[in-house]
Amino acid sequence: MMENMEQLSSFTLERQDSGIAQLKIDVVSETMNVLKAEFLDEISNVLNEIKSDSTIKGLVVYSGKSNSFVAGADITMLDKCETAEQAAEIASSGQMIFNQIEQLKIPVVAAINGPCLGGGLELAMACHMRVASDAGNTVLGLPEVQLGLLPGSGGTQRLPKLVGLQKSLDMMLTGKQLRPKQALKSGLVDDVVPRSILLEAATKLALSGKKKRKTKLPFIEKALQSNPWGRKLVFDQATKTVKGKTKGNYPAPLKIIDSIRAGFEKGTAKGLAVEAKHFGDLVQTNESAQLRNIFFATTEMKKESGVEGVNAEPVDRIGVLGGGLMGGGIAYVSSNNAKVPVRIKDINHTGISNALKYSFDLLNKKVKRRFMLKTQMQKQMNMVTGTLDYSGFSDVDMVIEAVFEDLSLKQSMVNDIEENCKQGVIFASNTSSLPINQIAANAKHPENVIGLHYFSPVDKMPLAEIIAHDKTSDQTIATTVAFAKRQGKTPIVVKDKAGFYVNRILAPYVNEAANILLSGEPIDKIDSCMVKFGFPVGPIKLLDEVGIDIGAKISPILEAELGERFKAPEAFNKLIADNRKGKKTNKGFYLYKGKGANGKAVDESVYQLLNIQANGRLSSEDIAQRTVLLMVNEAVRCLDEGIIRNPRDGDIGAIFGIGFPPFLGGPFRYLDSLGAQTVVDRLTGYQQQYGEHFAPCDALCKMAENNETCY
CATH class of the missing domain: 3.90.226.10 (2-enoyl-CoA Hydratase; Chain A, domain 1)
Structure with a gap:
């Protein structure tokens, strides 16, 4: 009472x-x-x-x-x-x-x-x-x-x-x-x-x-x-x-x-x-102000549906094509976070085993740390099943494709899904660079085709890019955004163009780091300089982590679609010829093989292979500004072309997708803190010294002329 x-x-x-x-x-x-x-x-x-x-x-x-x-x-x-x-x-x-x-x-x-x-x-x-x-x-x-x-x-x-x-x-x-x-x-x-x-x-x-x-x-x-x-x-x-x-x-x-x-x-x-x-x-402090801005931005984004006034359709079951690292990660966040049954298709049993092992390893860690009971883990593992054909795909609401970057393969998969799945199933491609309109080119129902680009490792990286091509329906966008949120992701909706947003701003940054290396700056100096600037890993180490071969596949696509400024240094072909793909093959810029080789020490033989005399003449400030300002310049281009909807999405995309230093607030807030005129002046100076790829874009020059800010 x-x-x-x-x-x-x-x-x-x-x-x-x-x-x-x-x-x-x-x-x-x-x-x-x-x-x-x-x-x-x-x-x-x-x-x-x-x-x-x-x-x-x-x-x-x-x-x-x-x-x-x-x-x-x-x-x-x-x-x-x-x-x-x-x-x-x-x-x-x-x-x-x-x-x-x-x-x-x-x-x-x-x-x-x-x-x-x-x-x-x-x-x-x-x-x-x-x-x-x-x-x-x-x-x-x-x-x-x-x-x-x-x-x-x-x-x-x-x-x-x-x-x-x-x-x-x-x-x-x-x-x-x-x-x-x-x-x-x-x-x-x-x-x-x-x-x-x-x-x-x-x-x-x-x-x-x-x-x-x-x-x-x-x-x-x-x-x-x-x-x-x-x-x-x-x-x-x-x-x-x-x-x-x-x-x-x-x-x-x-x-x-x-x-x-x-x-x-x-x-x-x-x-x-x-x-x-x-x-x-x-x-x-500026640092706290920027971190609070990120908090407010992500809180706002949680309330957005991707398309105003359009409600998402329910997604109760999904299919995943490809059992590699990405496929395994997508299956894990779908079953563990979104709580939906997942059916994985691969061309062999090894792929399916690898995808299941991805979930098992993560869940087993939870059991060992007593976050989860073994019975709960078994129940969770039962939600993920595998197949070598399309059996079990007839009732899925969404299929997420995570195979390697090959346009004709992805196009044939769209056709397979339209034949083997129910009417209205969403085909979401985890491509990192191929335009979605090309993947949907032969589709009977292009309105159901969309890009859903994750970042590796999928269970840790918080961002997902949702890429709608010109025929993607509003319903497909809203449903994909809602499902990405259920997977625990912060989704940003971006326009369909090669590289989308995150890889497009990352490519000039990594390419310039490669140019700096080829000019004689030591690998560890470049990386430690960018870590000190605030990135979680340096750009050369990042190439090792992601795979040097992945970068080699993406660069020509970006160059063909977006122009000469995306051209990767020719010398990098020597790395592929030497089978240096990075961490995954235990051979890259850093040492992964042999006693005490844990990826922390530089593999000095790279210098000889690339014909470099490592002497290190540039200042840390120069290395940071040359790489980061190219990223900022490309981000402004993306905003001007409507690739991203607003500076907020651009900042969250860069922070959550590639670890742009959070205390700087993202490329657009960083631009505001420096001032557009300062950035134009620095880029122009670098253009005269190092080449046309530093030319400040028209939108940035206009901002400087009119003394405009992004926020």
């Missing part, structure tokens, strides 16, 4: 006969609970009410949303901050509220179901105890670092006390999320129960009273954490690792370390003050 129920706009206090009150969080007009600055007064009022009511013996904090506890803070409020001090004030206010919760004399228990992230976890950690549901969507974490921020409402101070110094550093520096059992093992939660008894278990815990808690740590970790020398060792190692990974491009991780250190060395009050100050400073 509940009495004296009082409704606050997003918070409801429910008193119960047991003496345990329940505080329900249900943010009005939001699908998930998010914390907003305007809630401060409401929460303060409810806390004052709890303090003044002696009949309340304990408090359970829970969510009125079925899909989340609290998914974080509303980060739009940070854009309104004009100074670091204003942002720091938001953090301090959150700290003050959570301190009040922690200081309540009655036991406070958080009942967690669904995502409990960022400010949501900071709220839960301010409670005295935590119970989590074992639901599949329950995760706990502090992902602020991914937005260029740190946990600003006490997270840097409370997490180490619950899970220990090393675990808390790992969680905060990576944004890693824990599942319920991991959270229990680490000491972040006190119990994990079925969702059906979550409130009951939390109430029972509140009735049992406050408990003196001890952090459960292994002996060595405890020894390191408990003395200043041990802590110094941990902090120094974390700092070294961060600097190695971020190359100085991301300020948030070092500020996180500093905030935690302040708490250990000078006490929690000082730690909170340092945390709030750092939070305010980080909000004002």
Whole structure:
């Protein structure tokens, strides 16, 4: 029985006969609970009410949303901050509220179901105890670092006390999320129960009273954490690792370390003050602004259907043609993420075995890490089947083709699918460069043919390019976009032209890196320079990873369709003649064979093969600008030609598809930060020095003349 129920706009206090009150969080007009600055007064009022009511013996904090506890803070409020001090004030206010919760004399228990992230976890950690549901969507974490921020409402101070110094550093520096059992093992939660008894278990815990808690740590970790020398060792190692990974491009991780250190060395009050100050400073950085832009862009894109006003048709079964790496990856994301049965066709049993092994290896890792039961894995594996003919294809709603780049082969597959599958089946080609209109040239129903271009490895890379040719129906576009989202992808709809968007902007970048290599710059210097610039791997290493032969196949297609500027250096034919295809053949620019050869050391014999004297005269700045500005120039061309719909799609495509440095915001935001005139001037200088492929495109020159920006 509940009495004296009082409704606050997003918070409801429910008193119960047991003496345990329940505080329900249900943010009005939001699908998930998010914390907003305007809630401060409401929460303060409810806390004052709890303090003044002696009949309340304990408090359970829970969510009125079925899909989340609290998914974080509303980060739009940070854009309104004009100074670091204003942002720091938001953090301090959150700290003050959570301190009040922690200081309540009655036991406070958080009942967690669904995502409990960022400010949501900071709220839960301010409670005295935590119970989590074992639901599949329950995760706990502090992902602020991914937005260029740190946990600003006490997270840097409370997490180490619950899970220990090393675990808390790992969680905060990576944004890693824990599942319920991991959270229990680490000491972040006190119990994990079925969702059906979550409130009951939390109430029972509140009735049992406050408990003196001890952090459960292994002996060595405890020894390191408990003395200043041990802590110094941990902090120094974390700092070294961060600097190695971020190359100085991301300020948030070092500020996180500093905030935690302040708490250990000078006490929690000082730690909170340092945390709030750092939070305010980080909000004002360009890096955080760009990372927040990416967050807003992807949130917007999740709401888009690809074609306004057109609803997707259901996709309940799919077929995959080709059991190679791409086919195996597509089968995995379709069965595991989109939860649909998959039928793979290949010309031999080896291809099917390889595709099944792709799923098995990934699922087996989950079993070993105890994310998944073996029975669940077996059930999942049963969703993927193979065939050497078209048996089992008669009822699929979509067929995704992932065979090698051969136009006549892909055209014959369109015909096969039209003959062997039901009316209206979508044929989606995972081609990386062949125009879709050519693949659909002989189709009886070209309206059902579309491009669906994934990036390797499919299970990790978040982007998918959806390529509609001039006869693709709106219904096919909307259905393909919706299915790509179900697979866990962020789809961008692009126009049908050779290379589409991502490979088209990547080709000039890689070709110029090759030109720089042929001019005598060492391979490792070029790669380390671009990694320092912010790319996950350098362009030469990327060729090894993707396959030098793939690049050799794509370049002529791009050159034939788009012109001379896409011509790859002739010298690269020598690599193919020497059977250097990269990592997959253990022979490329780097060493993969022999003792200690793990792809990190350069294969010096490449220099001899290409007749290069490696001397390294160029500056890092020159190498970065020559490669990246060609990519920017091509991106502007793509926007001008309508290949991409807007700069936002172009930025997300470059970041998610090829790892363009996220802290720079993508090629269009990077262009805005430099200024169009600056980019035109630099390209013109390079044009005079290195050749016509550097000529700034007309659209970029027009932007410079009119002093225009992309955003």
